[in-house]
Amino acid sequence: MSAAIEAISLTKRYGRRATAALGDCSFRLPAGRISALVGPNGAGKSTLLAIAAGLRRPTSGRLTVLGGAPGEARAKVAYLSQDKPLYPQLTVAATLRLGAELNPDRWDAAYAADIVEQGSLDPKAKIRSLSGGQRTRVALALALGKRPELMLLDEPMADLDPLARHELMGTLMGDAAEHGTTVLMSSHIVSELADACDHLLLVGGGRIRLGGGIDDLTGAHSLVTGRGDLAGHTVVESRPSGRGVTALIRREGRLGEGWQVQEPSLEELLLAYLRSPGAPALLTPSTAPATGSGPATHRAEVSA
Numbered sequence: 001m002s003a004a005i006e007a008i009s010l011t012k013r014y015g016r017r018a019t020a021a022l023g024d025c026s027f028r029l030p031a032g033r034i035s036a037l038v039g040p041n042g043a044g045k046s047t048l049l050a051i052a053a054g055l056r057r058p059t060s061g062r063l064t065v066l067g068g069a070p071g072e073a074r075a076k077v078a079y080l081s082q083d084k085p086l087y088p089q090l091t092v093a094a095t096l097r098l099g100a101e102l103n104p105d106r107w108d109a110a111y112a113a114d115i116v117e118q119g120s121l122d123p124k125a126k127i128r129s130l131s132g133g134q135r136t137r138v139a140l141a142l143a144l145g146k147r148p149e150l151m152l153l154d155e156p157m158a159d160l161d162p163l164a165r166h167e168l169m170g171t172l173m174g175d176a177a178e179h180g181t182t183v184l185m186s187s188h189i190v191s192e193l194a195d196a197c198d199h200l201l202l203v204g205g206g207r208i209r210l211g212g213g214i215d216d217l218t219g220a221h222s223l224v225t226g227r228g229d230l231a232g233h234t235v236v237e238s239r240p241s242g243r244g245v246t247a248l249i250r251r252e253g254r255l256g257e258g259w260q261v262q263e264p265s266l267e268e269l270l271l272a273y274l275r276s277p278g279a280p281a282l283l284t285p286s287t288a289p290a291t292g293s294g295p296a297t298h299r300a301e302v303s304a
């Protein structure tokens with residue numbers, strides 16, 4: 001499967017800060033997938049999206065987008081930053097006309113207008129008079145109207161009400177499925193991601209901690225409860241539970257007697273990794289870079 005984004009030893013340091021925002025990150029993101037970009041505050045998600053959008057330069061290492069340098073692919077990429085900049089003095093209709101002018105070969109005017117209409121927005125309303133959620137809808141209409149090959153979305157739904165979020169997420173996912181658009185979307189709302197995304201990139205402390213198809217990643221782990229020896233398995237997290245423990249593990253071979261075993265949900269998997277920043281990274285074959293080696297990374301023997 002071709003890569004929409006590939007990073008080799010990508011490092012970003014802001015100024016003279018001792019800690020890199022991204023440090024030696026290597027991964028590939030398959031084209032045509034809807035990927036969740038997850039991680040705690042300050043993990044480096046916005047930095048990664050801004051580099052992929054061509055708005056920030058890496059300090060060292062390399063990141064390619066649709067096979068070229070990030071800036072080169074700009075016409076085929078839509079990027080929605082967290083602050084969703086729009087011109088406050090323009091009307092909704094004028095904002096969409098600007099979208100048409102900026103993307104003469106790609107603009108789908110009817111589709112962009114449709115997204116705005118679904119939110120019952122008055123085309124004559126000035127952007128500055130809109131609520132945060134209404135501005136988000138206009139910004140998403142601009143991004144989707146461009147009919148991009150790759151969408152980079154930084155917490156796109158954060159200020160939408162639950163109904164609008166559900167509806168716009170449906171539009172986004174339906175569109176991505178129909179047109180084969182690759183989406184990389186950061187969010188802190190795991191339930192939203194579990195429904196919408198088929199692929200995951202977990203960043204923490206500037207490193208890639210998990211990468212791969214969501215089913216592959218949950219399938220590579222077990223949530224075990226009981227008592228006994230877990231030696232030989234990779235224990236991501238272990239917590240006391242009754243007279244024994246509940247542990248999230250990567251099974252390496254057979255598990256001894258006395259354990260209740262279940263596959264973790266995406267939320268259980270993410271929480272265990274977030275609570276255990278020292279757990280070894282795991283990239284499944286679909287996400288492991290083809291042309292370089294990253295930091296000490298375990299590559300899972302699972303189908304991609």
Ligand SMILES: Nc1ncnc2c1ncn2[C@@H]1O[C@H](COP(=O)(O)OP(=O)(O)OP(=O)(O)O)[C@@H](O)[C@H]1O
Pocket residue numbers: 014015021039040041042043044045046047048
């Ligand atoms: N312009 C900047 N100048 C200096 N440091 C920055 C700048 N932007 C980000 N950082 C730092 O880089 C690190 C990663 O920040 P980034 O915004 O990429 O994280 P994030 O995962 O998007 O966080 P959040 O979930 O809070 O949005 C943080 O330590 C942050 O303080």
